[in-house]
Amino acid sequence: MAEAVSDLLAPPRRFPVLRRLARHRSFRVGFVIVLVLLLAAIFAPLLTGFDPTAMRARLRFRPPQAAYLFGTDNFGRDVFTRCLYGARLSLTIGFGVAVLSGVIGAAAGIASAQFRWLDGAMMRLMDGLMAFPAIILAIGLAAAMGPNIGSLIVALSVAYIPRTARIVRASALVVRELEFVDASRVAGASSLRIIVKHLLPNCMGPLLVQLTFVFAYAILAEAALSFLGIGPPPPAPSWGNIIAEGRDQAVEAWWIMFFPGMAISLATLGMNLLGDGLRDVLDPRLKVET
Helix, strand or coil: CHHHHHHHHCCCCCCHHHHHHHHCHHHHHHHHHHHHHHHHHHCHHHHCCCCCCCCCHHHCCCCCCCCCCCCECCCCCEHHHHHHHHHHHHHHHHHHHHHHHHHHHHHHHHHHHHCHHHHHHHHHHHHHHHCCCHHHHHHHHHHHHCCCHHHHHHHHHHHHHHHHHHHHHHHHHHHCCCHHHHHHHHCCCCHHHHHHHHHHHHHHHHHHHHHHHHHHHHHHHHHHHHHCCCCCCCCCCCHHHHHHHHHHHCCCCCHHHHHHHHHHHHHHHHHHHHHHHHHHHHCCCCCCCC
16 A cells, blocks of 8 residues: 555656655655545535535434434534535635745745844744744634634734744755855845745745644644634534534533544644655755655
8 A cells, every 4th residue: 555655656757855755654644644634625515415504403413323424413413524524624724824824934034034134123023922822822813803714814824923934034044154145145146036046945845844734733723712712603614613512512422522633633643744754855964764
């Protein structure tokens, strides 16, 4: 099975980084987990015949069985269906947070490294944001902006931007002192050209690794905020609010919380394995057996 996955992922020989990623065990496993979850979210209507929001009172609290693989909840809704559709919302939030924090964090980190006059003020701002625990900062921002998907993505992005900015800044500071950057500077290259041609490409490795972890953190944070009533509002399902809705029946109807919790665990595991694989392959200082 592992060999088949490796062959499937194997890129053309002119892409050595992709070839090493295809041989990396952790990356392969993480890729398969994330791909399965993504396909389940995309093809949810084909995998189930139930409506995720349809209530059927006579089917309340049915345990897992052939007709209802993950059982039903306190409104008679099929938990399997809600987990499939919930994957769309949870993965969208994770992806949105990763993209927004990546774009803003990378811009802030590279600007701080390239423009010394900006470095002090920018990093003090990042330090101020990092003084608050990420989840506490996200709770405050999400509560202030209201419980909707957009505000949740913004709140979580603000919480994770400082960490992304610091990682990119650290990499950019190393790159900007290398000889080929000095040569470009002496040749009259503008700051924008140096950023686009040299700093940004050489910071992509650490940035991609960080964003896989941000993706996983965002899924966990969404579940935590939904559990506190600050996440996406019902009846639209997300893994977090499915768990929140099942907390009052955690003993007699354990399946309501168990299966979305397993989905969150799998998504987090998959993204962390992807991140480990990217770190091992893209970091030249690491010599690992893949």
